[in-house]
Amino acid sequence: MLVCRVKTCTDTAGREAGARPLNFPLRIAPEMDGVVVLETQFSKSFMLHIMNTIDYQALCETTKELNHPEVPILPQQIPSDISQQEELLKLIHRVIFDTNIVEGELICNNCGQLDEPLSFLRDLPCCFVLEAIRQY
Numbered sequence: 001m002l003v004c005r006v007k008t009c010t011d012t013a014g015r016e017a018g019a020r021p022l023n024f025p026l027r028i029a030p031e032m033d034g035v036v037v038l039e040t041q042f043s044k045s046f047m048l049h050i051m052n053t054i055d056y057q058a059l060c061e062t063t064k065e066l067n068h069p070e071v072p073i074l075p076q077q078i079p080s081d082i083s084q085q086e087e088l089l090k091l092i093h094r095v096i097f098d099t100n101i102v103e104g105e106l107i108c109n110n111c112g113q114l115d116e117p118l119s120f121l122r123d124l125p126c127c128f129v130l131e132a133i134r135q136y
Helices: 007-012 044-053 056-066 086-098 127-135
Strands: 027-030 035-037 099-101 104-107 114-117
Touching (some): 027 056, 056 086
Antiparallel strands (some): 027 104, 104 114
């Protein structure tokens, strides 16, 4: 989930303090076969560790936009007892670590600018994420 890099868009995307800017997150428009789901090892402790770093609302919006049968739609709110919600943690893990977008475009919600095509991700291995999980 990236932000638009167009200077004029960045200048006009601001909102009141505490609100997300209009140019975040970029909308993902995947190609027909542009979403690939590859299973990775789930670690509850790692997921609990990273939950505070995730913009959960942006993640929920992104999963809806993908509209892919293998990508789960997440609930709008994180339960206060997330450490007891292992099934939800597994769904979030599936979205973040198992879902790979290999073809598509990034589109700004503020200016409509098409960013770089996502085809450059095709040859990027998931091993960096997998290695981080193994070391944790």
